[in-house]
Amino acid sequence: MKKALPLALLAVLTAAACAKAASREPDPTTEEQKTLYALGLFLSDNISVFNLSEAELGYVKAGLADGVLRRARKVELAAYAPKLQELAQSRASAGAGDEKKTGAAFLLAAAAQKGAIKTPAGFVIQEIAAGTGPSPKATDKVKVHYKGTLIDGTVFDSSLDRGAPAVFPVSGVIPCWTQALQMMRVGGKSRLVCPAELAYGDRGAPPRIKPGATLVFEVNLIEIVK
DSSP: OTTHHHHHHHHHHHHHHHHHHHHSOOOOOSHHHHHHHHHHHHHHHHTGGGOOOHHHHHHHHHHHHHHHTTOOOSSOHHHHHHHHHHHHHHHHHHHHHHHHHHHHHHHHHHHTSTTEEEOTTSOEEEEEEOOOSOOOOTTOEEEEEEEEEETTSOEEEEHHHHTSOEEEEGGGSOHHHHHHHTTSOTTOEEEEEEOGGGTTTTTOBTTTBOTTOOEEEEEEEEEEEO
């Protein structure tokens, strides 16, 4: 009996592994399958704020299947719509707290770098190349090239990648930028480290920017647009 037990246990584990493999979604191969898979990615981006675990995702899949296939619904959507909003807010707040802790440590390290200045507002600016032109005012419109990254280096936006500079009002962007641009001169380039409260706050900008995220930008001020 003592020798048979490990064999029995091995059989159970093997059967469970096979069942899990059999239930795994197939990889898309045709263009239509890939398009449908992209639909799944689109939906995932729009619910990223919930920070779902694998177990929780199972319930979401069940609700999606019942809705799409017009099967009997196990709950009334109208009754649970307010609960969805509450869950989204609580999950976003919890995630924002973790992001802010990590971001605060990153901001502190950035402020300690040579040439970096931590402003009274709370963001860090570090000059990469000095400009020789005038500084824009809050009422001006500017043309810039920029790259935005998360603190792990992931690029979430870049005018350089698009191959065209961006033009916008100085007062029409996140507070970190509005203040930093007025500290720069035309022709200059600076690195900005922006805490969440001066960027996208506790809401973030899903799916690329998490709630509470600290952001890093390299900004080249090309000109003040007349």
